[in-house]
Amino acid sequence: MAFVLPQEPVLRLRQPLRKLLEGQENAMALYPTYPLHTERLTLRPFTRGDVDGVFAYRRLDEVARYLFDHPLSREECALAVQQRITQIGLAEVDDKIILAVELSETGALIGEVSLIWRSVEARQGEVGWIFDPGYQGKGFATEAANFMLDLAFGPGDMHRVSARCDVRNEASWRLMERLGMRREAHFREHAIFKSSWDEEYIYAILWQEWRRLRHPQEEIS
Amino acid sequence: MSSLSLPIETDRLVLRTFERSDIDDLCAYHMLPTMQRYVFSRTRDEAEVACALAIMRNHVSLQRPGDTLTLAMVRKGDKILIGHVSLNWSDATAGQGEVRFCINPSYSGQGFAKEALGALLDLAFDHFRIHRIFARCDGRSHHSIKLMQQMGMRLEAHYREHALFQGEWDEELHFAILDREWQRSAKVKELPLRHRVA
Ligand SMILES: CC(C)(COP(=O)(O)OP(=O)(O)OC[C@H]1O[C@@H](n2cnc3c(N)ncnc32)[C@H](O)[C@@H]1OP(=O)(O)O)[C@@H](O)C(=O)NCCC(=O)NCCS
Numbered sequence A: 001m002a003f004v005l006p007q008e009p010v011l012r013l014r015q016p017l018r019k020l021l022e023g024q025e026n027a028m029a030l031y032p033t034y035p036l037h038t039e040r041l042t043l044r045p046f047t048r049g050d051v052d053g054v055f056a057y058r059r060l061d062e063v064a065r066y067l068f069d070h071p072l073s074r075e076e077c078a079l080a081v082q083q084r085i086t087q088i089g090l091a092e093v094d095d096k097i098i099l100a101v102e103l104s105e106t107g108a109l110i111g112e113v114s115l116i117w118r119s120v121e122a123r124q125g126e127v128g129w130i131f132d133p134g135y136q137g138k139g140f141a142t143e144a145a146n147f148m149l150d151l152a153f154g155p156g157d158m159h160r161v162s163a164r165c166d167v168r169n170e171a172s173w174r175l176m177e178r179l180g181m182r183r184e185a186h187f188r189e190h191a192i193f194k195s196s197w198d199e200e201y202i203y204a205i206l207w208q209e210w211r212r213l214r215h216p217q218e219e220i221s
Numbered sequence B: 001m002s003s004l005s006l007p008i009e010t011d012r013l014v015l016r017t018f019e020r021s022d023i024d025d026l027c028a029y030h031m032l033p034t035m036q037r038y039v040f041s042r043t044r045d046e047a048e049v050a051c052a053l054a055i056m057r058n059h060v061s062l063q064r065p066g067d068t069l070t071l072a073m074v075r076k077g078d079k080i081l082i083g084h085v086s087l088n089w090s091d092a093t094a095g096q097g098e099v100r101f102c103i104n105p106s107y108s109g110q111g112f113a114k115e116a117l118g119a120l121l122d123l124a125f126d127h128f129r130i131h132r133i134f135a136r137c138d139g140r141s142h143h144s145i146k147l148m149q150q151m152g153m154r155l156e157a158h159y160r161e162h163a164l165f166q167g168e169w170d171e172e173l174h175f176a177i178l179d180r181e182w183q184r185s186a187k188v189k190e191l192p193l194r195h196r197v198a
Helices: A048-058 A074-085 A140-153 A170-178 A207-214 B020-030 B046-057 B112-127 B142-150
Strands: A041-045 A096-103 A109-119 A124-131 A160-166 A182-193 A196-206 B013-016 B068-075 B081-091 B096-103 B132-138 B154-165 B168-178
Touching: A041 A140, A048 A074, A048 A109, A048 A124, A096 A140, A109 A140, A124 A140, A140 A160, A140 A170, A140 A207, A160 A170, A160 B154, A170 A196, A182 B132, A182 B168, A196 A207, A196 B154, B013 B112, B020 B046, B020 B081, B020 B096, B068 B112, B081 B112, B096 B112, B112 B132, B112 B142, B132 B142, B142 B168
Parallel strands: A124 A160, B096 B132
Antiparallel strands: A041 A096, A096 A109, A109 A124, A160 A196, A182 A196, A182 B154, B013 B068, B068 B081, B081 B096, B132 B168, B154 B168
């Protein structure tokens, strides 16, 4: 799989991001100051008012197809939102940051992006995304996900960030390639997914690869 | 599952469960730093090898997911223990298993590991009805990579710097084979060492 350079301009952090609990051995916590802004988007914690916005896309078959969840009911969305409200920082392994993605211009909720801390010692993270089909195909997921990579490799001090998806989820792995991630794994029939054999890709990007994408001129040893 | 009949004989080997008296032969290879990767417990001295041996002596069958079967590779003529292979039943619903192997470097390069692993894959697919077998190895372990390719296993994953091992960034490969892909007399496939995933 070719190493793909993203076509979009380099994203810069507009907002200074704060690192709390700095100086602790090994353990580095990440608590960004919200909201965060990209060119066209606002990334912020979920709030109770987001239930309908989330339900609008999480109820759809096409959105749930390659997610572990089935299409969600409104009650299930309320529960999902409830969980996400506090998923805004990384303090220990398996913690998640899951952010609501808003179109800055209109304030519409268009999806979510996530960053999970997979290993503290080896500084590993995992990113994920779910977007409303009404807002797909415009590069919003790429823009938000690129920002999550900046968060992970910048203030998060991570060394490697991975992402996984069903092999048939072309929109998702093409997004991974736009982000400059490399395909590291192609598992066949290694698990059961929704009553049939699962086939999965894992993509990843290393800190030094991310650096080279953001600063193409500099030589990094 | 029907009862397992052990030991298993291959052309040049007897594969049997471990015995208390295997300690010396096991010490001859189990303490080597290169062996410490996918072992059941770390072994730096004889006492730790004895612990590892105690664990492996309990690996006598696969009754439930999580169980491991570990078989000592004993050379037919001189009865020397030259290595071991093991099969872990990692997942019941999806029929998954993992194989591991260790061989005393003094006996490597003679096809013993291939012989033992072949018998273990037969056992996994024919007796235990496992659907997919995978194996992990260090990205620098060219012997293991070649062996898995010879078994007809596909490279499914090539992780880079995904973990720390002994204080350094690790590189790990996963190989796998499905029941329908496994051929008893797997033809030796000479694939380039680092071909791309997928
Ligand atoms: C995976 C998912 C987030 C991808 O969304 P997406 O809209 O395809 O991704 P982007 O927002 O990056 O848009 C990229 C598309 O917009 C186009 N585009 C338009 N303007 C763009 C811009 N400024 N920047 C980048 N791409 C742009 C791209 O060309 C691309 O279209 P193409 O695929 O036809 O080439 C989305 O399909 C989804 O939410 N799926 C359901 C949930 C799911 O499966 N999640 C992942 C589980 S692993």
